[in-house]
Amino acid sequence: MEQTSFLARNRSDDSFSSIFSRDEKSLLPSSVHQKPKPKIRVRTLLSHCLYRRVLLWSVGLLFLLCLALSSSGSHLRHDRIMDLVDFTKKNASEGDSQAGTGGAGDEGKEKGGSDGKGGQEEVVFVVSTGSDEHQQQQPATIQDDRMPNWLRFRHLDGYFNGLKALVHASDHKPEYPKTQGQESPSPLTLSYTGLPTPTMYAPQPNYKSSEYTSQYHHVETCYLDKKRRIPVPDIYAYNGVVQGQPEPAMGSHSLLGIRNDVCFDRFGRFGPYGLGYSFTEGGLEVGLDTEHEESEVVWKKTGKINYDDIDWGDAQDRCYEANKNRFAEPGEPGATPPVTTGKRRQRSFLNRERAKISRTAVVIRAYAGFEWTQHAILNFRALISELSLRSGGEYAVHFLLHVRNNNEPIWADPVTVQRILDENIPKEFHGLCTLWSEAQMRLLYPGKFGNSVEDPSGGDIHGVYRSAHFPLQHFAMQHPEYEHFWNWELDMRWIGDYYELFDRLGSWAKQQSRIGMWERSAKYYIPALHGTWENFTSLVDAETIESGRAPIYGPVKFPGRMSLRSELRGESFLPASCSRHSHASPSKECGVGEEADLITLNPLFDAEASGWVFASDVTGYKHSLPTPPRRCAIITASRLSRRLLRVMHEETWRLHHTMFSEMYPATMALHHGLKAIYAPHPVYMDREWDIEAIDKAFNGGRDHSTGGHGSPFDLQNEHNHKGTTWYYNSEFAGLLWRRWLGYAQFDGRGANGGRQGEGELRGGKEEEERPDSTGRMCLRSVLVHPIKWEHPSELE
Ligand SMILES: *[C@@H]1O[C@H](CO)[C@@H](O)[C@H](O)[C@H]1NC(C)=O
Numbered sequence: 074m075e076q077t078s079f080l081a082r083n084r085s086d087d088s089f090s091s092i093f094s095r096d097e098k099s100l101l102p103s104s105v106h107q108k109p110k111p112k113i114r115v116r117t118l119l120s121h122c123l124y125r126r127v128l129l130w131s132v133g134l135l136f137l138l139c140l141a142l143s144s145s146g147s148h149l150r151h152d153r154i155m156d157l158v159d160f161t162k163k164n165a166s167e168g169d170s171q172a173g174t175g176g177a178g179d180e181g182k183e184k185g186g187s188d189g190k191g192g193q194e195e196v197v198f199v200v201s202t203g204s205d206e207h208q209q210q211q212p213a214t215i216q217d218d219r220m221p222n223w224l225r226f227r228h229l230d231g232y233f234n235g236l237k238a239l240v241h242a243s244d245h246k247p248e249y250p251k252t253q254g255q256e257s258p259s260p261l262t263l264s265y266t267g268l269p270t271p272t273m274y275a276p277q278p279n280y281k282s283s284e285y286t287s288q289y290h291h292v293e294t295c296y297l298d299k300k301r302r303i304p305v306p307d308i309y310a311y312n313g314v315v316q317g318q319p320e321p322a323m324g325s326h327s328l329l330g331i332r333n334d335v336c337f338d339r340f341g342r343f344g345p346y347g348l349g350y351s352f353t354e355g356g357l358e359v360g361l362d363t364e365h366e367e368s369e370v371v372w373k374k375t376g377k378i379n380y381d382d383i384d385w386g387d388a389q390d391r392c393y394e395a396n397k398n399r400f401a402e403p404g405e406p407g408a409t410p411p412v413t414t415g416k417r418r419q420r421s422f423l424n425r426e427r428a429k430i431s432r433t434a435v436v437i438r439a440y441a442g443f444e445w446t447q448h449a450i451l452n453f454r455a456l457i458s459e460l461s462l463r464s465g466g467e468y469a470v471h472f473l474l475h476v477r478n479n480n481e482p483i484w485a486d487p488v489t490v491q492r493i494l495d496e497n498i499p500k501e502f503h504g505l506c507t508l509w510s511e512a513q514m515r516l517l518y519p520g521k522f523g524n525s526v527e528d529p530s531g532g533d534i535h536g537v538y539r540s541a542h543f544p545l546q547h548f549a550m551q552h553p554e555y556e557h558f559w560n561w562e563l564d565m566r567w568i569g570d571y572y573e574l575f576d577r578l579g580s581w582a583k584q585q586s587r588i589g590m591w592e593r594s595a596k597y598y599i600p601a602l603h604g605t606w607e608n609f610t611s612l613v614d615a616e617t618i619e620s621g622r623a624p625i626y627g628p629v630k631f632p633g634r635m636s637l638r639s640e641l642r643g644e645s646f647l648p649a650s651c652s653r654h655s656h657a658s659p660s661k662e663c664g665v666g667e668e669a670d671l672i673t674l675n676p677l678f679d680a681e682a683s684g685w686v687f688a689s690d691v692t693g694y695k696h697s698l699p700t701p702p703r704r705c706a707i708i709t710a711s712r713l714s715r716r717l718l719r720v721m722h723e724e725t726w727r728l729h730h731t732m733f734s735e736m737y738p739a740t741m742a743l744h745h746g747l748k749a750i751y752a753p754h755p756v757y758m759d760r761e762w763d764i765e766a767i768d769k770a771f772n773g774g775r776d777h778s779t780g781g782h783g784s785p786f787d788l789q790n791e792h793n794h795k796g797t798t799w800y801y802n803s804e805f806a807g808l809l810w811r812r813w814l815g816y817a818q819f820d821g822r823g824a825n826g827g828r829q830g831e832g833e834l835r836g837g838k839e840e841e842e843r844p845d846s847t848g849r850m851c852l853r854s855v856l857v858h859p860i861k862w863e864h865p866s867e868l869e
């Protein structure tokens with residue numbers, strides 16, 4: 074019962090130990106030793122992010138691969154493992170002869186320092202070639218048409234270099250992608266003196282600065298406790314980047330305004346919230362079993378915070394109350410931070426009037442039966458602290474808890490509600506929960522919905538699988554205090570500060586023009602291929618002209634289109650900036666400065682003929698007419714505006730329209746002319762893909778987009794995402810995340826490309842602590858999904 078002891082909290086008033094029971098393991102993939110589970114569990118596995126046909130298809134593919142694989146390559150080897158490899162060489166065998174350092178076993182060792190832990194002594198790494206066989210992928214030998222092409226690309230190593238290889242961002246030489254003519258100073262030499270020291274990292278506006286206070290209301294500092302003694306802690310970042318770390322293959326930090334000259338290790342990121350210290354000290358006990366040299370620095374200022382009695386709901390409410398006058402009243406338009414958007418600044422005669430800002434809710438979709446772990450708790454402490462408390466209540470975090478049992482009297486009896494909370498949510502988050510059930514959705518959206526064009530899942534129209542947006546629509550109607558709503562999930566993680574992520578996504582999307590927005594949003598941005606965002610914009614404009622399709626910036630017409638009440642009254646969602654020239658050819662300024670109604674984290678693709686499984690799960694439209702035009706973004710993590718949710722709500726209750734969860738918000742935005750933006754956040758790949766191959770695989774749909782025929786979201790093409798950091802079937806996301814947390818992982822390498830769970834056990838305490846190791850990992854900000862498990866004991 075190792076797992077139970079790891080997870081159970083060492084407290085007598087442990088109100089949620091019951092939820093840590095061992096048979097709640099449904100969300101853990103590849104745990105082959107599980108007990109048989111009831112049917113509902115299988116549906117859980119298939120809900121939302123995993124589609125059963127994809128799963129079946131993948132199982133089939135894996136089976137074929139397994140057949141082809143030899144038994145070699147799965148044994149453990151601890152000799153000759155190097156942390157740093159020469160990633161700059163163009164050709165592995167060439168590099169070998171250049172480096173000429175002879176025996177592979179000596180490579181990568183530091184010269185001039187004996188144990189690497191001396192701290193003060195100068196240590197020089199000679200970074201040499203990786204001549205270990207496992208670092209050079211064998212060319213595939215099987216000739217199976219179904220073997221994905223990308224399995225032939227070499228795995229990248231630079232992610233796994235540690236803190237001791239930290240360099241200033243200007244000296245950073247990414248292993249991938251290589252810039253043209255990139256010189257390989259082989260062997261690369263790194264020097265350091267001990268471990269670098271992290272510094273506090275706060276991406277929120279400087280609320281005390283005159284720049285801020287001249288425009289906005291005073292921000293009252295928020296505390297974790299009632300007595301206002303425990304301030305919300307800072308997180309820590311390292312100033313620099315680990316040498317060799319690859320650049321994102323798709324998306325970009327700098328485009329969105331997210332810093333890429335710093336990196337985060339596990340202690341700087343989560344130490345302030347309870348990682349790395351014991352229950353008796355008020356921590357979460359996790360991370361003690363990983364390498365932790367000099368981790369203490371992150372507790373120097375605040376001490377190890379005792380989180381035992383923190384009530385996050387109460388802390389959030391107190392924070393909002395203290396800052397109430399900063400925010401626009403419901404219905405009143407608010408200006409938006411950050412400070413750079415001073416345009417809407419209001420002036421009175423005395424110039425004392427300050428702009429009020431609007432608020433955003435982050436709504437986390439929780440469900441009864443989710444197995445909470447200490448790592449999950451850490452993640453949500455970080456989210457609440459960074460977004461809600463550190464922003465003085467600009468953001469608020471809510472858990473929308475799906476109660477699966479429709480017979481529970483959740484509106485009649487507070488004792489029942491308390492029992493459900495006790496059984497399903499850690500006590501510290503109880504005050505943030507809103508319960509809902511599918512029975513409630515049937516009451517809220519009554520009447521006949523009509524037949525669906527297709528219904529591949531066979532699910533209930535009011536069920537969470539097909540209509541996850543229903544409870545969010547209702548939540549928005551109940552919470553007029555929020556202008557925007559981030560839909561978020563339990564198995565997403567962000568290395569970096571959550572405020573920086575959400576704030577920059579919002580402000581970047583706001584600056585985007587409506588002209589060409591649907592076309593740009595339908596395509597993955599690959600900086601190494603496309604150049605700057607301006608280059609990308611021109612390319613998309615040219616491709617749009619070439620396609621012969623009219624660009625879309627406002628509401629669309631289609632047979633059978635029905636109007637909203639507001640449209641019947643003659644109202645439009647287009648901002649004034651779109652009517653400056655003429656509606657026929659509005660200026661590029663159209664939509665610039667307008668808050669986005671929808672921000673997605675994957676492209677908004679045309680679902681028609683895309684091969685996406687649920688492309689025709691469309692309900693309530695006349696079957697005698699063509700299916701309406703649709704857009705969709707995979708993974709429901711997205712920001713929706715109040716007015717978009719109001720549109721969705723009205724279409725649902727009044728017109729009985731709905732579509733599969735990932736398609737409905739985007740399609741409603743398309744039909745009614747709302748502003749929808751895909752934000753190209755940084756996405757990494759585990760292999761050295763040819764840049765053109767990425768474009769071919771990921772923008773291979775109609776007119777070089779992600780939509781239509783050839784879409785990367787076609788069931789047949791989705792395997793391409795397995796090596797990325799952000800897709801529901803990603804294998805690399807979990808591997809990277811757990812290695813970063815400090816746990817050894819099978820590296821997925823080996824003959825024929827290797828796959829998840831194959832290869833060697835790499836990383837983890839033993840490897841990170843070895844004298845010739847570069848230490849624990851430090852990664853630049855990145856979103857990872859899906860994270861189905863974190864601590865190795867969860868697999869037992
Ligand atoms: C790599 O270098 C070796 C030896 O110089 C050469 O035989 C081989 O063709 C090269 N491979 C590539 C892909 O350039």
Ligand SMILES: *[C@@H]1O[C@H](CO)[C@@H](O)[C@H](O)[C@H]1NC(C)=O
Pocket residue numbers: 602603604605608
């Ligand atoms: C991007 O645009 C600039 C300026 O127009 C041009 O010089 C450059 O070649 C373009 N880069 C790419 C990759 O198209």
